[in-house]
Amino acid sequence: MSPTPPDRLAIAASQDVVLVRNAVRMAAERMGFRHLDVTKLVTAASEIARNTLVYGGGGTAAIECLQTFARNGVRVLFEDHGPGIADLSLAMREGYTTGSGMGLGLSGSKKLVDEFEIDSEPGRGTRVTMTKWR
Amino acid sequence: MIAQRIPILRIGTLLLVSIQVDMDDQTAVLLQDDLSAAIVKAGARGVMIDISALDVVDSFIGRILGMIAAMSRILDAQTVVVGMQPSVAITLVELGLSLNGVRTALNIERGMEILRAVGDEGTDVADSS
Numbered sequence: 001m002s003p004t005p006p007d008r009l010a011i012a013a014s015q016d017v018v019l020v021r022n023a024v025r026m027a028a029e030r031m032g033f034r035h036l037d038v039t040k041l042v043t044a045a046s047e048i049a050r051n052t053l054v055y056g057g058g059g060t061a062a063i064e065c066l067q068t069f070a071r072n073g074v075r076v077l078f079e080d081h082g083p084g085i086a087d088l089s090l091a092m093r094e095g096y097t098t099g100s101g102m103g104l105g106l107s108g109s110k111k112l113v114d115e116f117e118i119d120s121e122p123g124r125g126t127r128v129t130m131t132k133w134r
Numbered sequence: 135m136i137a138q139r140i141p142i143l144r145i146g147t148l149l150l151v152s153i154q155v156d157m158d159d160q161t162a163v164l165l166q167d168d169l170s171a172a173i174v175k176a177g178a179r180g181v182m183i184d185i186s187a188l189d190v191v192d193s194f195i196g197r198i199l200g201m202i203a204a205m206s207r208i209l210d211a212q213t214v215v216v217g218m219q220p221s222v223a224i225t226l227v228e229l230g231l232s233l234n235g236v237r238t239a240l241n242i243e244r245g246m247e248i249l250r251a252v253g254d255e256g257t258d259v260a261d262s263s
Contacts, residue, residue: 014158021156021190039189039221043229046192050159094230104193108229 044109056080180249186217216245
């Protein structure tokens with residue numbers, strides 16, 4: 001399904017969030033996304049990359065270009081081995097935050113992409129997968 | 135890595151900031167600190183922030199813009215954010231971020247009109263609207 005292997009980037013400092021944004025932008029542009037969809041996906045990726053850094057204590061982002069017969073897409077998988085999220089449904093709620101942010105990161109980025117999955121276990125870390133189709 | 139600094143230009147009592155790089159969070163926080171110091175030092179009445187080169191404004195950058203606006207208001211200066219790309223505006227609204235309290239203008243020219251009105255009357259435009 002995917003002709004290119006996922007591009008895996010480390011997220012260990014705030015500059016890495018910028019690098020993830022750039023890599024996601026390049027992937028989306030390569031897959032022929034229109035400008036608005038590039039912006040939406042990059043914004044969503046930026047939110048989750050920051051979560052990976054700030055709440056997950058750092059981790060990785062794997063960017064994958066998807067090509068099917070019907071459509072092109074980009075999938076980004078964020079992984080950290082941080083403290084995890086105890087109450088996922090609470091964390092997904094708009095405006096909920098444990099930090100100093102506004103609580104828009106998870107709920108907001110979900111709205112910006114087509115598919116959004118979050119998997120977390122306290123003490124084991126968090127995995128977020130987001131996919132946007134062209 | 136040393137964090138980048140966004141230059142702040144002073145024109146009389148106006149401070150002008152044009153963000154030309156993809157800011158990381160540290161750079162954004164530094165800009166906020168630098169601006170508050172510059173407002174006091176210059177006795178600035180207006181701050182114009184040009185974000186036309188920004189392809190992405192996420193919730194963190196949005197929050198920083200809101201904090202800059204609030205902080206400058208307390209220091210008796212009006213902030214206008216100009217040049218937001220349409221795709222950024224759409225994405226911000228979808229994200230749930232309405233940039234409350236941040237005065238925006240389509241371009242630098244309109245931003246200047248707003249700030250000129252502040253300078254002439256010595257009043258806060260945002261309060262009267």
